[in-house]
Amino acid sequence: MVPPPDYKKFSHIVSHYLNIKCLRSLATISFLKNPKLKLRDIVIFLLLISSMTRQSLLTPTKTDYSDAHGNSEGAQQYKEKWIKIKHQRDENGNLKYPWDFEVVHGFFVQSDMSTDDFGFNHTFQNMGRKKSWEDIKAELIQLNNEAPDNVQYKLIFLARHGHSTQTQIVELEGLHLWHEKNCKLTGNDQFTWAPDSELTEIGLEQAKENREFWKSELLLGAPIPSKFHTSPLQRACSTLVITWHDLKPVETRPIVCEKLREKIGKNLSDKRSTRSEIHEKFGDTYGFITDGLEEEDIYFTETRETMPEQSLRLNGYLQDLFEQDCKSGKVDKKLAVDNIFISTTSHSGTIRSVINVVGHRNFTVSTGGMLPIVVKATRRN
Numbered sequence: 001m002v003p004p005p006d007y008k009k010f011s012h013i014v015s016h017y018l019n020i021k022c023l024r025s026l027a028t029i030s031f032l033k034n035p036k037l038k039l040r041d042i043v044i045f046l047l048l049i050s051s052m053t054r055q056s057l058l059t060p061t062k063t064d065y066s067d068a069h070g071n072s073e074g075a076q077q078y079k080e081k082w083i084k085i086k087h088q089r090d091e092n093g094n095l096k097y098p099w100d101f102e103v104v105h106g107f108f109v110q111s112d113m114s115t116d117d118f119g120f121n122h123t124f125q126n127m128g129r130k131k132s133w134e135d136i137k138a139e140l141i142q143l144n145n146e147a148p149d150n151v152q153y154k155l156i157f158l159a160r161h162g163h164s165t166q167t168q169i170v171e172l173e174g175l176h177l178w179h180e181k182n183c184k185l186t187g188n189d190q191f192t193w194a195p196d197s198e199l200t201e202i203g204l205e206q207a208k209e210n211r212e213f214w215k216s217e218l219l220l221g222a223p224i225p226s227k228f229h230t231s232p233l234q235r236a237c238s239t240l241v242i243t244w245h246d247l248k249p250v251e252t253r254p255i256v257c258e259k260l261r262e263k264i265g266k267n268l269s270d271k272r273s274t275r276s277e278i279h280e281k282f283g284d285t286y287g288f289i290t291d292g293l294e295e296e297d298i299y300f301t302e303t304r305e306t307m308p309e310q311s312l313r314l315n316g317y318l319q320d321l322f323e324q325d326c327k328s329g330k331v332d333k334k335l336a337v338d339n340i341f342i343s344t345t346s347h348s349g350t351i352r353s354v355i356n357v358v359g360h361r362n363f364t365v366s367t368g369g370m371l372p373i374v375v376k377a378t379r380r381n
Helices: 007-033 039-053 062-069 072-085 133-146 165-173 175-180 201-219 234-243 275-286 307-323 333-338 348-358
Strands: 099-103 151-160 227-230 341-346 370-379
Touching: 062 348, 072 307, 072 348, 099 307, 099 348, 133 151, 133 333, 151 234, 151 307, 151 348, 165 175, 201 234, 227 234, 234 275, 234 341, 307 348, 307 370, 341 348, 348 370
Parallel strands: 151 341, 227 341
Antiparallel strands: 099 370, 151 370
């Protein structure tokens, strides 16, 4: 059993739902008084009022900030490693890592150095958009259509899983005890946090808050991603399920990607379930594709993966993602346009690694939060 959330956090949940109920009433009254109001006008009105009144479970903490900004040495070590290996070729003479990545500015405020990331909540600021969704979609389609045959652009939504039992034990007993003993344990007499930690009640509510936010953004013209990728760890899988429940097409089946998991090794909470268990829980019920997984977690060891190693792993994920829209080494324009918008659900360390790979500024993402990044990829031969 997972212990109930503390009173302060529980009060945030109650307040959040009271605010939603009040906002719905306001929307109904506004529409009755002026039936000519467009749905978009009502949504914008709700978002404005909501941002001023509601409390959120997606506000970054000091720990979130530390996760995003700490270990600058590891980030530098990845850059040095990348310079050494980016031109390596396989036995057939093909580049092992043919794609270079960079951030495209001008779409979201999160890429601006002037944006305060510690106080940033994507649900309060329309995801950080600088433009309407109509303009964002049109510009990204145009960029892809007009790009050379070795260049493509994608908007990747980097979602972080909700509050988990692993996070909870760290909050209760501290980071020191986590590293000293708790990271190697499965739980205590109160609750279980390993292996493969689950979402807590707070985590479930964070995912529901994101779902309400996405519903509002979809009404404003946000795109539904063509691909949904998730870490195999169940806290990420569950976050995806709840966030996108009844919002994405049933035929768009999420793909479980080993490369999206948190740092591998040592922490028992990051040891994943077997492929059969993942498929039974998320494949049979929600259509998750688990074909790319080995039955057992063959990658978990007693040694913790380093930031440079994880960043190289995420570089590999991005290499695969962009290569899928190529034919014979050239970008297929139709595939590139069809697959502009990508959803990933993963972890703080995974998001930090993507940031290292594409050269985005360090940015704090709360537990249950999300970071959108427009990425330009250029293929070398």
